[in-house]
Amino acid sequence: MAGEGQGPVPARSEILGGVMNVRLCSRRQFGLSALMTGFSGASIRAPRADGARRFVMQDCRGRRVAIGSMDRIVSIGGTVTETLYALGMAHRIVAVDITSTYPPSALREKQSIGYMRTLSAEGILALRPDLIIAMNDAGPAAAIDQLIASGVPIVMIDATRSLDAVGKRILTLSKIMGAEQAGTAMVVRIDNQKRTLSAWKSLHRERARVLFVMRIANGRPMAAGADTAADAIIGLAGGVNAGAGMSGYKPLEREALVELRPDVILMMSQGGQAMREALLGDEAIRMTPAGERHAIIDMEGEKLLGFGPRTVEAAFELARQIDRVTRPS
Template sequence: MSIRLFSRRQFGLSALATGVTSAAARSARAGEKRSVQIEDCRGRRVTLGSMQRIVSIGGTITETLYALGAADRIIGVDITSTYPVSALREKRSVGYMRQLSSEGILSLKPDLVLAMNDSGPANAIDQVMESSTPIVMVDATPSLDGVRNRMLTLSRIIGEEEKGAAMVVRFDNQLRTLRAWTELHPKKARVLFVMRVVNGRPMAAGTGTAADAIIALAGATNAGADMKGYKALEREALIALKPDVILMMSQGGQAMRDALLADEAVMLTPAGQKKAIIDMEGEKLLGFGPRTAEAALELAQQIVSHTQPA
């Protein structure tokens, strides 16, 4: 039997609400030894079996599987799987999602590997694809439709379609709360996301990044919007961006905050003068998973708090 999972198109919820369960759902829940074919985001046809020993590569996938009640099926995760915190503590680690080893993944003897489409390196992913272990590549687009589609795609794979539909409804309700907040606070602050400091130069986010997408969702303007991807900023370029707020991941810790505040160029920006630096947990901020609407609202509220007159 063949079932197509559309990764780049929003699924309709009406069919899910009817209670019609796919063959994939039935076999996944029952652990039947039958084959079901799906099509992943790369257009590959993948044959799935029992799906009781899953390796999850990508914090967004892990978080979604936990929310769908499938934690007991996960045997391995990558180190971006920081939420829930029990994932890295209880499951075997396969390393960082962009520095994978096929041997490390396959040694866990999974019956399914679920991986974000930007996982790598390519040769490691290719080696898993060439093995007898099915691997499904999951669309990594940092967008609202991407969040919804990942919820529905993963819920269909593991046979929890009703839970997936409920997650989407909850997500859309959170988005309505976010939009109400941003409408009440229409001023668009200029926010610069700094991934890290490299040789004394801030590595900042431009367009085409998850940081750019979450800043827009929070109702702000990406100060680095004229750049593409990530770029290490020279002193003059940083000053010219005039960010009102600098955003960073909390994983950078106090050391990164101190490095930014010690940067003379940063201190010549509105953000530096106000010491307006926001830090948030990286996977929540950039993962575009179930907590994205919550993260965007938290960011929007912190931006207002850091930019309102004293």
């Protein structure tokens, strides 16, 4: 699974002022307009990287990678693509994988190399890239090994799903592209968003049970357990993953689903109205608090699960939606 442009770096007084405003607001006054510092969609204007720079860097696997020109980049992973676009480097990308759903123009403008976990090394190399940047969970392993052996520089990017990792990925990619100033500005902005989210959660301490459903397979909801991006984003939003007792993604039997008693069902907006109707039509889901209230939240998949530049924004949006659908009438 798995960029949005960023705004200017706020002054320290603006950051502190935003937090002060949050502390002075009541829960009912804590509206979206008072919290939008750090959540704008404006793009950072990054300096163009010199395509002929030559340097050596160490990737997340400990490999030393010699990087030269960067005029034909293959970006593997929606998080990588979103970040490169946010850094102003879209013009250097020639191809992306299908998880690169943000910005929407990426899949329209660039060639597609398919799904990031079913890559074809031959297909990628046929594009004559001078640099490949890939999330560390891309695969299969044999294809990654072929790309490494080809001699084309390939940088593997840490795929850890955490806020600390989000910042580190941005700084790593900005360093590669020679856009350190833009990368630092993005991280400062995310730090401001984190303060806003923390202040919101301090005023909304109820912890709803949220069940993320990836899809419905053979009539059974495929739900997220621990060690998933969904588990991480639910926790970041202040919720409790109702499926945390299992690991990874698992199809749920009727009895198991009822016993989880989710207050909210979370899904990707890519599932559309058909999936929403299927969930509400499921007898087991109708027996849960979420089903009784029709409490289903849908969000764009890469924003929700990608752990890229929009992650804190996604967590805040999710927190507000959870509050809305679980608040007593």
